[in-house]
Each structure stands twice: as C-alpha cells, then as structure tokens.
Amino acid sequence: FFLMMRRPPRSTQSRSSAASDVYKRQVYWVYGTDVMVTVAKGIDAPIKFIFPIDLAASPPKFSMLGLGDIVIPGVFIALCLHYDIDREIREFLGRLTKVDATYFKACLVGYAVGITLTFLVMFFFERPQPALLYLVPCCSLSILILAVRRKELKSLLEYEESAVREALTKK
Numbered sequence: 600f601f602l603m604m605r606r607p608p609r610s611t612q613s614r615s616s617a618a619s620d621v622y623k624r625q626v627y628w629v630y631g632t633d634v635m636v637t638v639a640k641g642i643d644a645p646i647k648f649i650f651p652i653d654l655a656a657s658p659p660k661f662s663m664l665g666l667g668d669i670v671i672p673g674v675f676i677a678l679c680l681h682y683d684i685d686r687e688i689r690e691f692l693g694r695l696t697k698v699d700a701t702y703f704k705a706c707l708v709g710y711a712v713g714i715t716l717t718f719l720v721m722f723f724f725e726r727p728q729p730a731l732l733y734l735v736p737c738c739s740l741s742i743l744i745l746a747v748r749r750k751e752l753k754s755l756l757e758y759e760e761s762a763v764r765e766a767l768t769k770k
Contacts (some may be wrong), residue, residue: 603708619623619645620738622685625636625647633657647663647665647666648663648664648665649661649662649663650662650664650668651653651727652721652722660674660725661737662721662722662727663727664714664717664730665730668729668730668731669729669732671731671734672710672713672731672734672735672738675706675738676706676707677738678760679702679703679706679742680700680702680703681760682702682703682755682758682760683699683700683701683702683703684700685758685760686754687699687752697737701745701749702742702745702746702755705741705744706738706741708741709737709738709739709740709741709742710737710738711716712741713733713734713735713736714730714733714734714738715737716733716737717730717732717733717734720733721764742755743755757763
C-alpha cells in the first residue's frame, strides 16, 4: 500500500493488482482479527471518517470509514480518467477535443455503488466492514463491463499511462 502511494502504478493491470493485494489484506485484518478496528478506534488522527448509524441508542452508535477506503479507489478512478484522455488523444491524433470521460464516469458510479453497499451492510449487520471488499469489485467490474460492451477490453487491459505520453512527445 505505501509503495503504491509513493509511486502509483501506471497501468490498469498494476493498479488493479495493487488494489487486489490491499483488498485481500484488509479483508483478512477486518474479518480474521480485531486489529484494524482496535487500531482505528485507538488512534486520534485524521485517518478515519466517523459517522452516526444510530443516534437514538444509548450511547449513540457510530461506524467508521478508513481513509484508505477513499484513497485506494481514488487512485484507480484517476487512472480511468487518464485512460479516457489518452484514448481520446490517440483517436484524434493529438487533437484534444471534448474528452468523453466514459471510463472515469463508469468507475465513479462503481465507487458510489460500492460505498453505498458498504454503508448498507454496516448498517444491517451493525459491524465494521472492509469497504474495499465492495469498492474493488464495483470499480473493477464497472469498467470491465463497459470495455466489453465497447469492444475495448484488450486496449483497456494493455493500457499504460506513460506509453501514450511518450509516443506523443516523439512526434
């Protein structure tokens, strides 16, 4: 996770793989142990968002969302926007017109669905949930389904951010 944040991967495959690794570890640490919840509750730092789930209870019940549940998918969503821009550049041979940010929008919708699922499951089971358990599949599936429908799956899976920029600077 820290290596990913220091120098984010520059391809859809490496970002998906990094998100998948964080996803697996988070699921283990949340469901396999109580370490994540204990640490998050014990640290008074800006690493979590706390929100009410039952203010009528005595004492009121709160749940939390970790900063990583926003940052990790955010890096992947940003890659989708870069893919959209680079795809447009390639299509119009360097003439950038209005960018059709289709993959960015699809991934953002996937994030919204995933975070909504997280909150619903937290509310229903009254237990902390690893948000990436819902965010990674929702974000990934949203762009994979779009790529299959648009017959661009190969292009998406082979995408590397730096390759398009390097090709443009050589011209």
